[in-house]
Amino acid sequence: MTEALAATPGDVVAIGSDHAGVELKSTLAGDLAAMGFKVLDVGTNGTASVDYPDFGKAVATAVKDGKAKAGVVVCGTGIGISIAANRVSGIRAALVHDTFTAAMAREHNDANVLALGARVISPETARNALKTFFSTPFGGGRHAGRVAKLG
Ligand code: RB5
Numbered sequence: 001m002t003e004a005l006a007a008t009p010g011d012v013v014a015i016g017s018d019h020a021g022v023e024l025k026s027t028l029a030g031d032l033a034a035m036g037f038k039v040l041d042v043g044t045n046g047t048a049s050v051d052y053p054d055f056g057k058a059v060a061t062a063v064k065d066g067k068a069k070a071g072v073v074v075c076g077t078g079i080g081i082s083i084a085a086n087r088v089s090g091i092r093a094a095l096v097h098d099t100f101t102a103a104m105a106r107e108h109n110d111a112n113v114l115a116l117g118a119r120v121i122s123p124e125t126a127r128n129a130l131k132t133f134f135s136t137p138f139g140g141g142r143h144a145g146r147v148a149k150l151g
């Protein structure tokens with residue numbers, strides 16, 4: 001059986017960031033649209049200082065409530081906003097640094113939210129990680145029981 005992608009073209013993908021991630025968020029939102037996803041942008045929309053937990057929670061809640069199939073969150077390091085997203089039940093947010101971790105987040109962890117640090121990796125690396133994340137299916141098999149234990 002072919003295991004599922006995090007989202008397929010036509011699905012809604014929610015995206016959010018704080019001020020440190022807003023520029024990268026805009027780039028990635030364009031990439032998601034070009035990949036055929038409907039983009040639900042929960043903000044922030046400018047460079048004024050905001051609190052990353054608000055945007056991590058907004059993306060995660062959209063996924064949990066079924067308004068989006070998967071999500072993308074960006075802050076300076078990706079750390080704070082991934083922690084925020086992971087506090088919502090059913091969310092598996094993976095902080096990814098390259099295409100290898102993006103692929104593993106999907107194949108081994110069935111991550112449903114991609115987290116990126118705009119001050120940590122280059123926009124090019126982030127864009128490649130995004131493409132990898134949304135084109136890599138969950139591996140299933142031995143990984144399925146482990147993911148189930150995450151709750
Ligand atoms: C904002 O300055 C910064 O703390 C935030 O973007 C993020 O890196 C937190 O984890």
